[in-house]
Amino acid sequence: MEQSRRTNESLGLLLQYQASINNAQAVALLGKRVLAAGDEFSFDGSPADLSFYLARQAESVEVRIYDSSGSVIRTIQLGPQSEGLVEFQWDGLDSEGNMVQAGRYSFEVVATDESGNSVDAQPLMEGTVEGLSFDADGLHLLVNGEKISLSEIYEVMPN
Numbered sequence: 811m812e813q814s815r816r817t818n819e820s821l822g823l824l825l826q827y828q829a830s831i832n833n834a835q836a837v838a839l840l841g842k843r844v845l846a847a848g849d850e851f852s853f854d855g856s857p858a859d860l861s862f863y864l865a866r867q868a869e870s871v872e873v874r875i876y877d878s879s880g881s882v883i884r885t886i887q888l889g890p891q892s893e894g895l896v897e898f899q900w901d902g903l904d905s906e907g908n909m910v911q912a913g914r915y916s917f918e919v920v921a922t923d924e925s926g927n928s929v930d931a932q933p934l935m936e937g938t939v940e941g942l943s944f945d946a947d948g949l950h951l952l953v954n955g956e957k958i959s960l961s962e963i964y965e966v967m968p969n
Contacts, residue, residue: 836949836960839939843969846953847962848935849916853902855909860917861897863964865930868921875900876916883910891921895934895964934964 851858860873871888883904888896900917904910919931937954950957 836942836951839951839966840942841969842939843936843967844939844951844953844958844963845934845936845965845967846951846958847932847964848954848956848958849918849933850954850956851915851917851935852913852954853900853910853915854912855902857902858900858915859897859936860900861895861934861936862919863895863932863934864891864893864921865932866893867891867923868929868931869924870922871896871931872920873898873900874918874920876918877910878914883915936967 845861851860862873864871868891871891873886873888874882875884875886877883884900885905886898886900888898902909917933919933921929921931923929935954935956937956939951939953940955941952943950943952943957948959950959951963952958
């Protein structure tokens with residue numbers, strides 16, 4: 811019994827040590843630009859660079875841009891796309907060809923293969939790590955005012 815208790819205590823200390831190492835490494839991300847899971851972005855009047863990750867090749871890819879009230883304001887056909895990171899630019903125009911106002915927007919990606927089967931597509935957001943949050947849910951990075959877990963980071967880019 812005593813040996814089991816000591817083993818459990820040792821494992822607990824090891825987990826705390828590992829968490830400390832992860833926290834210390836996360837500090838190095840402060841000020842870095844990252845690409846992370848997320849579908850929201852800010853539009854400031856200039857073309858918005860957007861990206862997403864396709865799980866496999868898609869025959870048809872459609873991107874839907876939503877305003878802050880959740881209404882679709884534009885649908886963009888990107889056609890066939892290869893597996894992996896896909897980058898594109900939204901010009902800020904709605905479906906009527908009018909420039910939208912600066913503000914917060916979101917996007918959704920609908921992709922299908924040659925058989926019409928759905929292809930997983932993960933919208934990505936780009937931003938700078940502005941801070942860190944250590945709370946009951948674990949370590950989170952603050953990017954564009956959003957809490958992002960370390961596991962949602964796809965890429966760390968040089969400044």
